[in-house]
Amino acid sequence: MTISEELSTDLETVLSGGAWYGPNIYNTIERVSFEAAYEKPPGSVHNIAGILLHMISWTEEVMDRMNGMAASMPTSGNFPDPGAPDEQKWQNYVNDLKLVNVNLLGIIQHFPEEQWNEMINDTRENKPKVTYKGLILGFIQHQVYHSGQIALLTRIING
Numbered sequence: 001m002t003i004s005e006e007l008s009t010d011l012e013t014v015l016s017g018g019a020w021y022g023p024n025i026y027n028t029i030e031r032v033s034f035e036a037a038y039e040k041p042p043g044s045v046h047n048i049a050g051i052l053l054h055m056i057s058w059t060e061e062v063m064d065r066m067n068g069m070a071a072s073m074p075t076s077g078n079f080p081d082p083g084a085p086d087e088q089k090w091q092n093y094v095n096d097l098k099l100v101n102v103n104l105l106g107i108i109q110h111f112p113e114e115q116w117n118e119m120i121n122d123t124r125e126n127k128p129k130v131t132y133k134g135l136i137l138g139f140i141q142h143q144v145y146h147s148g149q150i151a152l153l154t155r156i157i158n159g
Helices: 003-016 025-030 035-037 048-064 089-110 132-159
Strands: none
Touching: 003 025, 003 089, 025 035, 025 089, 025 132, 035 048, 035 089, 035 132, 048 089, 048 132
């Protein structure tokens, strides 16, 4: 199996497959009502909608890095404001997450095998330097972490 195949399989598994740790990311998000998405339990810094937008922002940043752009904060912000509760807007956010992941999977599947172990374009001071492969592995971990947050917030909100 090539690195591209391995990484795209790993990402597809946590997004929509049979992840060994429990519900995949899309299953976790599909359990969230739009009302719950905008609720912020006491002590929470972000609501679920904000976390989902954060996941989208970082997917876009990872795509930029995979395309050779310099590493930076996401252009849409680290935690974009989800705004006022709105059912259609929530559904759009869910659809946007799926769309950016389709695009990222395409980049991963077509990434040149000989470049996976090259360092990404990152000139930031005091930031760990990673390869393209390390970037995708870290991204997968990032998305699973936030999916766990969403699962916990959903449980707190719904009781």
